[in-house]
Amino acid sequence: MLTPYSRTLSLEDAAHLVRRTSFGGSATKIRSLVGKTPQDALLQLMDFTPSENSKNPFDPSDAVNKNAADKIFQAKWLFEMIHGEAPMREKLAFFLHGHFAISTEKVGSPEALDQYLGVLREHSLKPFGVLTLEIAKSPAMLRYLDNDQNKKGKPNENFARELFELFTLGVGNYSEKDVQESARAFTGWTFTGPSKKAPNAKLQFVFQRKQHDDGNKTILGEQGNFTGDDVVRIATGHPETAHFLANKLFKFYVSSNPKPEDVAALADVWTRSRGDLQQVLTALFTSSSFYASKNQVVKSPLDFVVGSIRALELPIQGEGVYQSLLRTLTGLGHAPLDPPNVSGWEGGRSWVSDGALLSRIQTAASFTLSKKVTLNTKDLTLALLGSETTALNPIIQKLTSPQQAYLVMISPEYGLM
Amino acid sequence: MKRREFLKISSLAISLTTGMPAFLARAAAQAQSMAGDKILVVIQLSGGNDGLNTLVPYANGAYYAARPNIAIPKQEVLTLSSSLGLHPSMKPLMRFWDTGKLALLESVGYPNPNRSHFSSMAIWHSGDVTGASKEGWIGRIAETIGDPFCATNFGSVTPLALRTNELILPSIDNLDKFQLKLPQGTEKAFEQIMGLPRQNDAEFVAQATRHMISNTAKVQQNLSKYKAGASYPENNKFAAKLKELARLVAANTGQRILYTDIGSFDTHAGQRADQDRLLGEFSSGIDAFMKDLDSQGLGDKVMVLAFSEFGRRVAENDSAGTDHGQGGVMFVLGAGVKGGIYGDSPDLEKLNQGDVVYKQDFRGVYARVLDNWLKIPSKTIMGAEFTAPAFTV
Structure with a gap:
């Protein structure tokens, strides 16, 4: 059992919660959570009911070609992360996207991307097996x-292998034979969609019975003439899955070096709730381990870009600006829907390299120096660094507000969150 | 410029040795005792390049029987021997074969092959076949010779091969933007911020920032030494990266190992279109790169080593592709190479779970390059003795 955090939120606690779970926020937003219980503060952020921002200007169907459609779809999601009313939902969807990685290049259909992202948003607080x-x-x-x-x-093993290795059990917890047998269970799973003959056909999953191998299979020690549904049920219900996902959640949201007993405790919550993501995430985000982990995560490029814009309340508008943000994220290897490979993003210290540090410094300049940042030093360090009183405050306080924001953003402290 | 001098250079006068790991501080004070001027370019073919359609056993009926749709027809193969030939997209590499500068190593792998991209890639990066080590073989070179700039990755994220627990070697993704210019009025405050005491991850980021400042200054001072000596193929991202590597080689700023990648070779479906294109981009890129270096008198300094995390299944699947396999093909090309085909061709009648059986341990290939080209004792880096055929001069 994870020990619950028993205090009401301090200013630093509130800033931590907002930065880690919700892509950060303004000093005002942070102050609004001070004094609340961890449960109440979380409930406020975990409201996933708001619909997408109606002012989102990006519509992939406007695109002149596929490449443009992909870019517009990426910009659409980025807009939602920055301006949406449920940033925690978007960050969680992004975590799950890194977990169940896909890329625009191979998928090649904005409609398929839209459905995929819709699943991530809609099922992110449901049982993991359903998702x-x-x-x-x-x-x-x-x-x-x-x-x-x-x-x-003639089975194709690609999905069956990654289901075990990356989505559920983790490497070492299944055999090559399990992969081969599971690939057979997934035979016949495909989709139909618009074509020249039927341009308005719905893009959807279909089960082609004729292509399905309904013979007997042995998978992870169980025997039967299993289908893909059975394999997903067996894999997501496996005890290793609880541990694998608990560890991954800790690494993404809490610390690059989680304590084994913390991971075991979260895995226990997972097992008892049958992988109910709402219960698992609530236990995680109200735990004392979570609140004790300030500045123990290396900030990802996406957190750097989206978090800075939100913290500084920068007036980011216009298609050109979004294309430029996407180019920055692509250069840093963290553009949404464009992961380096099927295992998503590695995170942690892998974000730190010469080129990446330099690119962050250049981005910081473009965000602050020509913009009208007018925040005072306390608001600035609270929103960006999570505290009104950091070691940086006395060094920067005599400079102009844009210079202060720039220096905070290029400090080693801002490399963490 | 000598290394000792550049260590003093810093646009911000921030001491590079502050907070540096002890082994590096020690080494920075030493002479360049293990330094040489030979350069190794390592190219990662990401995703698992299919070896059988790369070095084609065109005289083997079993090859054609296993691949009715995706085999390379005999008449298209670039003949190297009475039984083997290169994929037709690799024509630009034939000039290296003809001059004895291209070595091909067959059936390369390691014991207990792992068919996961990530596990297998980690094994190739670390040289630890259990997959447990988080220390890359090139990272260990940097620690051993005590030079945090001896290798550079060209890309946005430094791969495991160039990392150790204490050290992450540099990654560069754009040489022209690889410079730090602080706006007026912020320099002093930045210097003070960098001077604050730190621990753990914060110190790690601070140290990386200091390295970056020093590294950018050094590279920018030397980039003008490059004189373009070849035109690179257009619409070829890999070739564009090689051009940047050529600029780094010409800058002569002490990088002895340059690392980059091309992909994805994960051809589960429609293999011919993807692999044909990628092998073409690979070959034409390398052709231009070596021409460029030759024209600047640098060609005899550079050896190219290319690997992939595994080969692919011998039999094609129903999607005109191939699934993950085991043994694969490695290339070594350029200066210091004794051309030829090394190792045993895969026995397509005797497979392991449908895969080519590995016969040559990749660690032996690393070892030979370390000992004979980079002149760095391989046993220190690889932790044991490994052997490979004599593909170096």
Whole structure:
């Protein structure tokens, strides 16, 4: 059992919660959570009911070609992270996107991307087995890991392998035979969609019975003439999955070096709740371990870009600005829907390199120096660094507000969160 | 410029040795005892390059029987021997073969092959076949010779190969933007901020920032030494990266190992279109790169080593692709190479779970390059003795 954090939130606690779970926020937003219980503060952020921002100007159907459609879709999501009313939902969807990675290049359909992101948003607080099944049946994933090519007699193992290795059990907890047998269970899973003959056909999962191998299979010690649904059920319900996901959540949200007993405690919550993500995340974000982990995560490029804009309340508008933000994120290797490979992003210290540090410094200049940043020093360090009184305050306080913001953003402290 | 001099250079007068790991501080004070001027360019073919369609066993009926849709027809193969030939997209590399500068190593892998991209890649990066080590083989070179700038990755994220627990070697993704200019009025405050005491991850980031400042200054001072000597193929991202590597080689700022990647070779479906294109980009890029270096009198300093995390399944799948396999093909090319085909060709009648059986341990290939080209004792880096055929001069 994870020890719950028993105090009401201090200013630093509130800033920590907002930075870690919700891409950061303004000093005003942070102050509004002070004095609340960890549960109440979390409930406020964990409200995933708001619909997408109606002012989102990006519509992939406006695109002149596929490449442009992909870019517009990426910008659309970025806009939602920056301006949406449920930033915690977007950050969680991004975590899950890194987990169930796909890329625009191979998926090649804005409609499939839209469905995929919709699944991540809609099921992110549901049981993990439900989420995994929905993702496994999404045309984006069927295409990305080639299950649309997986047919009786000549199975394609790509999806079955990654399901075990990356989505559920983790490497070392299954055999090559399990992969081969599971690939057979997923035969016949594919999708249909618009074509020249039927331009308005719905893009959706279909089960092609004729292509399905309904023979007997042995998977992770269980025997039966399993289908893909069975494999997802067996894999997501496996005890190793609880541990694998608990560890991954800790690394993403809490600390690059989680304590083994903390991971075991979260895995226990996972097992008892049958992978109910709402219960698991609530236990995590109200735990004393979470609140004791300030500045123990290396800030990702996406947190750097989105978090800075939100903290400084920068007036980011216009298609050109978003294209420029996406170029920055692409250069830093962290553009949404464009992961380096099927394992998503490694995170942690891998974000630190010469080129990346330099690019962050250049981004900091473009965010602050020509913009009208007018925040006072306390608000600035609270929103950016999570405290009104940091070691930087006395060094920067005589400079102009844009210079202060710039220096905070290029400090080693801002490399963490 | 000598290394000792550049260590003093810093646009901000921030001491590089402050907070430096002890082994590096020690080494920085030493002469360049293990330094040499030979350069190794390591190219990672990400995703698992299919070896059988790269070095094609065109006289083997079993090859054609296993791949009715995706085999390379005999008449298209670039003949190297009575049984083997290169994929037709690799024509630009034939000039290296003809002059004895291209070595191909067959059936390369390691014991207990792992078919996961990430596990297998980690094994190739660390040289630890259990996959447990988080220390890259090139990172260990940097620690051993005590030079945090001896290797550079060209890309945005430094791969495991160039990392150790204490050290992350530099990554550069754009040489022209690789410079730090602080706006007027912020320099002094920045220097004070960098001077604050720190621990753990904060110190790690601070140290990386100091390294970056010093590294950018050094590279910028030397980039003008490059004189373009070849035109690189257009619409070829890999070739564009090699051009930047050529500029770094010409800058002569002490990098002995340069690392970059091309991909994805993960051809589960529609293999021919993707692999044909990638092998073409790979080959034409390297051709231009070596021409460029030759024209600047630098060609005899550079050896190129290319690897992939595994080969692919011998039999094609129903998607005109191939699934993850085991043994694969490595290339070594350029200066210091004794051309030829080394190792045993895969026995397509005797497979392991449908895969080519590995016969040559990749660590032996690293070892030979370390000992004979970089002149760095391989046993220190690899932790044991490994052998490979004599593909170096």
